[in-house]
Amino acid sequence: MGTRQKTGTAAPHRVVILGAGYAGTAAAIQLAARVKQREDVQVTLVNAQERFTERLRLHMTATGQQLAELSIPELLEGTGARFLRGWVTAVDADAKTVRIDDDRVLPYDTLVYGLGSVADTATVPGAEDHAYTLNSTQDAGMLAARLARLGSGTVVVAGSGLTGVESAAEIAERHPELDVVLLGRQEPGAALHRKARAYLRAALDRLGVRVRSGVEVAKVLPDAVALVGGESIAADVVLWTSGTRVSPLAAAAGLTVDGRGRIVTDAALRSVSHPEVYAVGDAAAIRQGYGVMHGTCQGGMPTGVHAALSILRALKGKQPTPFRFGYYHTPVSLGRHDAVVQFTRPDDSPRRIRLTGHWAVRYKEAVTASPWPTYGRMKKMPASGAFWPRGGRFTRVRNAR
Numbered sequence: 001m002g003t004r005q006k007t008g009t010a011a012p013h014r015v016v017i018l019g020a021g022y023a024g025t026a027a028a029i030q031l032a033a034r035v036k037q038r039e040d041v042q043v044t045l046v047n048a049q050e051r052f053t054e055r056l057r058l059h060m061t062a063t064g065q066q067l068a069e070l071s072i073p074e075l076l077e078g079t080g081a082r083f084l085r086g087w088v089t090a091v092d093a094d095a096k097t098v099r100i101d102d103d104r105v106l107p108y109d110t111l112v113y114g115l116g117s118v119a120d121t122a123t124v125p126g127a128e129d130h131a132y133t134l135n136s137t138q139d140a141g142m143l144a145a146r147l148a149r150l151g152s153g154t155v156v157v158a159g160s161g162l163t164g165v166e167s168a169a170e171i172a173e174r175h176p177e178l179d180v181v182l183l184g185r186q187e188p189g190a191a192l193h194r195k196a197r198a199y200l201r202a203a204l205d206r207l208g209v210r211v212r213s214g215v216e217v218a219k220v221l222p223d224a225v226a227l228v229g230g231e232s233i234a235a236d237v238v239l240w241t242s243g244t245r246v247s248p249l250a251a252a253a254g255l256t257v258d259g260r261g262r263i264v265t266d267a268a269l270r271s272v273s274h275p276e277v278y279a280v281g282d283a284a285a286i287r288q289g290y291g292v293m294h295g296t297c298q299g300g301m302p303t304g305v306h307a308a309l310s311i312l313r314a315l316k317g318k319q320p321t322p323f324r325f326g327y328y329h330t331p332v333s334l335g336r337h338d339a340v341v342q343f344t345r346p347d348d349s350p351r352r353i354r355l356t357g358h359w360a361v362r363y364k365e366a367v368t369a370s371p372w373p374t375y376g377r378m379k380k381m382p383a384s385g386a387f388w389p390r391g392g393r394f395t396r397v398r399n400a401r
């Protein structure tokens with residue numbers, strides 16, 4: 001499938017992977033490990049930083065905890081894959097090029113788009129200007145510095161989803177001198193079984209987190225959060241964890257995207273409008289039997305592996321197989337000494353079974369620490385990455401393309 005050059009030798013097939021998050025790194029290492037003896041395929045991984053961002057731990061970074069230095073170029077060493085550090089500023093889906101840092105142009109034959117998502121600060125006035133986020137190590141580091149300087153005062157965590165819960169718990173545990181308020185439309189842990197939810201709530205109470213559910217933020221001000229209905233809550237710091245949004249690059253490139261800007265894929269994870277583009281992780285709208293997948297690391301890594309395997313099949317002239325994934329758990333940290341793990345059905349609905357306390361802490365840590373060693377194993381033994389729950393009857397899509 002290599003492009004024929006004038007000299008008669010086949011130019012390598014250029015696979016460019018955008019974003020070295022959980023999904024993009026899985027795609028890169030899976031593909032690189034499988035083509036390392038081949039000269040007809042060239043793999044390039046592009047990412048803003050050389051250091052792998054453990055996004056699952058950014059609430060720890062936000063409270064001053066040091067994370068391991070995980071080097072993406074070192075991970076790729078020996079595979080023949082190239083790492084390119086830079087900020088992707090445009091994709092030209094017709095010319096099949098990617099623009100990096102505005103001045104470099106990188107051509108591709110196949111593109112894997114895995115630029116992830118960030119907190120959606122665009123929906124509420126003032127959030128962009130006055131709220132902190134956990135979008136990157138730098139953002140989390142800025143929050144850590146601010147919290148360390150604060151001494152006393154109120155931290156409002158806006159968004160009662162699991163990122164908000166984990167962040168509020170971590171801040172309250174690390175900074176008992178601060179008043180932590182967790183607010184949002186839903187009760188914290190709303191998607192969990194009632195017993196897991198009650199456990200989570202008791203842990204937040206024990207840590208002194210004040211929970212305000214059933215409220216909506218109308219505006220973020222420099223020193224307060226204004227709620228719909230007129231109430232205002234004084235805040236020295238606001239952390240925004242409510243909702244996510246994706247990079248506008250895919251939509252700007254003319255790729256078919258859903259209402260949230262995510263690339264709509266076919267069953268094999270190819271863009272429905274541009275089949276030479278694969279979309280993985282949070283940036284993709286991937287339909288399963290139970291609906292469109294929501295962004296998680298547990299589902300993101302398999303999408304990366306599957307995209308790599310689909311590309312290999314396409315290079316051999318074979319049809320790619322449909323991607324299937326079923327959720328199996330929701331592990332939630334509640335500070336460093338407590339956690340709750342909700343086991344789920346493949347459609348992410350909660351089962352009755354759960355873990356709490358010490359065993360949940362150990363389980364959560366094992367899960368959070370697992371991606372990097374998993375990449376290391378895949379590098380030596382690519383087949384080891386191909387195991388994940390397919391979801392059985394929950395993930396059978398009728399009329400899959």
Ligand SMILES: Cc1cc2nc3c(=O)[nH]c(=O)nc-3n(C[C@H](O)[C@H](O)[C@H](O)COP(=O)(O)OP(=O)(O)OC[C@H]3O[C@@H](n4cnc5c(N)ncnc54)[C@H](O)[C@@H]3O)c2cc1C
Nearest residue numbers: 019021022023048055087088115116281282295296297298
């Ligand atoms: C605090 C927190 C806790 C979480 N906990 C869990 C959890 O327990 N379990 C779970 O399953 N999920 C959890 N999530 C969600 C999970 O982190 C995401 O679903 C996951 O990171 C998505 O992986 P991804 O590869 O799609 O994107 P990311 O991991 O976000 O990676 C995207 C990569 O692309 C890079 N990038 C983005 N734009 C550009 C650009 N223009 N140019 C160059 N590089 C770019 C980024 O720097 C990053 O390296 C958590 C999220 C947060 C914030």
